[in-house]
Amino acid sequence: MARPIVPVPDPATQPFWDACNEGKLIVQYCSVCDRRQFPPEAACRDCGFNFHLTWQETSGRAKIVGYSITYDSRLVQWHPLQPFLNVIVALEEDPVINFHTNLIDDFGTNLSEEPDIPIGATCEVQFVEAEPGRMIPEWKLVK
């Protein structure tokens, strides 16, 4: 499925998007603060510098924290898909780190009634094409 809105990388996020194109979900890691960081930024939010900031591959496994449903978005490109599902998942090895997903494989879009979203269920990352040459992370339930 073509995505309504595609991301345009910038210097801080380019490595993340490049990794997505290679099928890897990476986040930043500051070794002096011993913390992962997502979304990517030019410096570590805790120590304030990039001296110890590297990229770390994740397991790509995450648990469902909660969800929302959008009925009337300010994002015009999403209007044809309304109402659509917005799920938040937290990384299995570090639940502070969270991501957006629409869980499209499991629930589709154009929800006619509120779906039964299993809070706490495990998902795994998959990469879907937002436009030719641009993969983005999405999640699907581990059955």
Place this chain on the structure above:
Amino acid sequence: MAREVNWERNHDPVGIWNGRGKAALVARGHSPTDRRWDGESLDKSLGAFMMIAVQNALDDAGITIDDVDGIIGSAGGQGNGQPLSDVWGPRPYFDAPYDSEDGLTHVTGQWLRQQMGFKNLRYINNHGDPVWNLIGQASQAIADGRAEVVVVTYPNGNLPGRYHQDPSNQARGPAVWPNTWGWGLSGQGFTFNQYCQKYGTNHDRMAPFVVQERKNGLLWEHSYYAQHEPGEFTEEDYLNGRMIARDLSIFDCDRPVLAAAAYVMVSADRAKDMKQKPVYILDHTESQFSPRSLVQTIDDTEEWTDIQAQRSYNGSGLKPEDIDIFAPYDGFAVFTQYYIEAFGWRGVKRGEAHDFYAGDISLKGPNPLNSGGGNMGTGRMRTVFITDPLEQLQGRAGDRQVTTKAEVAVTHGVLPITAGTVVMSTSPD
């Protein structure tokens, strides 16, 4: 004129403010309140409305333009760092002074100086913050002796078309995360839903709060609803509200309006000369956070609002039981409970706000929450959060005057992620 930055009190422990009681809020002035600007009536532009509000505030204080030596304001009309012109502009312009955005969707202190003929200004700052921070900044400037008689300006604009619609099919910068997955106001509903799960409550239990706010707002002459939609708003109306996102209905979202307000703030010395009773500023504190990761969670929200409340109590030296009038922001209505619980007003603890809403929060009862009606009762102009506490403490809130003691007020907004808190009192001590 020096351009001031980093005036905020945001490093813990902030300690008792060294300007405590040295600045006072004395007067307010408002423009008419319209739904939108039509794009052509120059007498109803944001600049024209701002001039009306400034003149009304000066008249209320009993002073003239020549008494004023400072202007501190939000130039942008929205106060969230996104100029209205970026949303609605560019447009065809008019003859001077309406030959740029300044006067139409922005109103700078410099533009007001030129149009209204201020001669004695030694301090102008168009910092652009929400109104709580502007009152804080003016208090600080007065306490530090940089100005003695300050006009605080707060224009809020709304133009034709739907609010904040974004037609782009590409996302850049920080917008790549929400927009790629269609996240938006869903965030407000998501955090609220986490709150409901955590404490076993639900969205319907918001109804008494929002309905009471509309009742209060209808008693404020500058409210959009008082001027344009004075009919009753019931719990049934609330419960039938169109859903914007899960757990967020149209009646949890403040309605954008076009209005301007101005306040006169003076040094404690000058306060004695004013027509109205002074209301002293005991403290101002500010805060800004970022989520631990991508999406703001209930844990982030409770941690941030706890810090905001502790900072204000530390800065003012007051305790929750000292607060008579409490004005926590409500635009969106689904986050007001975070503030009530963090500040512990009337003893409300985490998870108890919806029980509190189910009790007596009426104007003439023991717990007159948001006695001005908040944004839900007045429209998205935010200035009721300053005007109502001021009028309650001055004893001139008219039909809205509470029957409980009204000597100390705390007003707080805008978002959990970035907020300012102002503590006011009838006494400087």
